[in-house]
Structures are given as C-alpha cells and as structure tokens.
Amino acid sequence: MIDTAVQWFQTLVHRTPEAFWQVMGGVLALLLVASAIAAVLRRRSPGATVDNLVARINAWWAMVAVLGACFLLGKIATLVLFAAASFLALREFVTLTPTRRGDHLVLVLCFYVAIPLQYFLIGIDWYGLFVMCIPVYGFLLLPAVSALAGDTEGFLERNTKIQWGLMLTVYCISYAPALLLLDIPGYENGNLLLLLYLLLVVQLSDVLQYVFGKLFGKHRLAPSVSPSKTLE
Structure with missing residues (x-):
C-alpha cells in the first residue's frame, strides 16, 4: 500500500510541469515573507488594519494549499x-x-x-x-x-x-x-499554468489594492460598496 502511494505520488510529480513547481515555490516564499512581516506588525502596532491583513494572508495560505492540491490531482x-x-x-x-x-x-x-x-x-x-x-x-x-x-x-x-x-x-x-x-501550439500541457497565473493576478490585485488603499488612498471609489477601494 505504501509503495503504491509513493509510486503514485512520484508519477504525479513527474507529470506536472517544472514551471508549476517554480511558481508554487515563489508563491510559498512570498507567503512566508508576508507572514513574517505581518507577525512583526502585529507585535509593534496591533489594530484592525493589521488584523485584516493577517486574515488575508491566512486566507492565501488556505487557497494556495487547496488550489495546489487540486491542480496536482488533475482536471x-x-x-x-x-x-x-x-x-x-x-x-x-x-x-x-x-x-x-x-x-x-x-x-x-x-x-x-x-x-x-x-x-x-x-x-x-x-x-x-x-x-x-x-x-x-x-x-x-x-x-x-x-x-x-x-x-x-x-x-x-x-x-x-x-x-x-x-x-x-x-x-x-x-x-x-x-x-x-485551450489548445495552444507549442504550449502543450501548459494550460494549468495559465489558470494559475489568472488566480495569482486576481489575488495579488486584491491584496495590493488593499495595501495601497491604506497607505496612499484618499478618494474612495465606492464607499457604500467597498470602503477599502480608492482611486489612488
């Protein structure tokens, strides 16, 4: 049973594009840095804003784990x-x-x-x-x-x-x-990376708009709908 599981995992790893592991490694490194920064901020200046940022980072950890598992398991x-x-x-x-x-x-x-x-x-x-x-x-x-x-x-x-x-x-x-x-010539079996790229762009835009809105935001875009989104 253990040998079968190990063999299945090795097959799973080998059939996954190398670029996927590189991207996931980069994402995990960013999350580790973000978690460390959030921990320092929580100790030095605790507040609602820092708590919100920590919650977003924790949600990122959960999403990366779930998405990574699903991508590895296949279509x-x-x-x-x-x-x-x-x-x-x-x-x-x-x-x-x-x-x-x-x-x-x-x-x-x-x-x-x-x-x-x-x-x-x-x-x-x-x-x-x-x-x-x-x-x-x-x-x-x-x-x-x-x-x-x-x-x-x-x-x-x-x-x-x-x-x-x-x-x-x-x-x-x-x-x-x-x-x-999508069937893209010269990019066979790379569609998974397109989906991963889309999700990363969406999540990064959500985090960055929140951070920049808190740091530089002055004019709220739609206060009654999303108070944290600003024009800046």
Whole structure:
C-alpha cells in the first residue's frame, strides 16, 4: 500500500510541469515573507488594519494549499473545486436576493442542474454547448419554469435577478477552468499554468489594492460598496 502511494505520488510529480513547481515555490516564499512581516506588525502596532491583513494572508495560505492540491490531482479535481465555488457564490447571491415560493423549482434547476451540467461540458471539452448553455438555453428555460408556478408578482424582476446571478456566479466563473480547454501550439500541457497565473493576478490585485488603499488612498471609489477601494 505504501509503495503504491509513493509510486503514485512520484508519477504525479513527474507529470506536472517544472514551471508549476517554480511558481508554487515563489508563491510559498512570498507567503512566508508576508507572514513574517505581518507577525512583526502585529507585535509593534496591533489594530484592525493589521488584523485584516493577517486574515488575508491566512486566507492565501488556505487557497494556495487547496488550489495546489487540486491542480496536482488533475482536471477533474480542478473542475470540482470551481463547481463548488460556483455553488457557494450562487448560494450567497440568492441569500442576498429576495425570492418567493414560486422561485423554488427554478433555484433547484440552477443549483442541481445548471452547475453540474456547465462543468460537465467543460470536462468533456464540448465548447460549443458550454458557451451557450446558460446564456441561451438557461435564460429561455428558467422564466418558462417560473411561469408554470403561477406566481406573477414581480415576475420580471425576480427572474432577471436569478438569471444574472447564474450568469455571474456560474457562467463567468466557469471560464477560469475553461482555460484548460485551450489548445495552444507549442504550449502543450501548459494550460494549468495559465489558470494559475489568472488566480495569482486576481489575488495579488486584491491584496495590493488593499495595501495601497491604506497607505496612499484618499478618494474612495465606492464607499457604500467597498470602503477599502480608492482611486489612488
């Protein structure tokens, strides 16, 4: 059993691009430096800002661990991870959006049909249907199902919110693992690095906008939406 596990791990390591290990090594080094700086700041000048920064760094550690594990395990694990992210994001969206009893069947279709189907289409490389499934067929089907419930109060408003919630939290997010479908000449088996690069850019932009906003920010961009984002 142990020999099999070791052999499986060695195969996993060998099939992973060398650049992936280099990038992950760089990320881990940055996290170690950031954690050390945060520990020093917490001792010298504790406060809400430092606590927020520490929380972000800890979240980075968790995300890097989960993403690294999924990337190593392959395409299926990566798709499951993003499908779970879409599920949680849509759940949060629906929590903040008032719904009625007539919307329950529509929400069931969104959570338990649309999400699995969208990521399944990515998994089988069916690009033609993947790009149209939600914005075309989903947008036509969901209002029809909602109409069958017979609840006409705020019909357009309710369905619009659900449709665009599905669009933002499922369709848009699913384009991240869809990078694995790209066939780039001379870059075979390197799609994983594209996805990793995308996630690193997103996370770095989040951290840097917070740091620069605290250090140099004067004019808030949208105070009622995100108080920490500034023009500077």
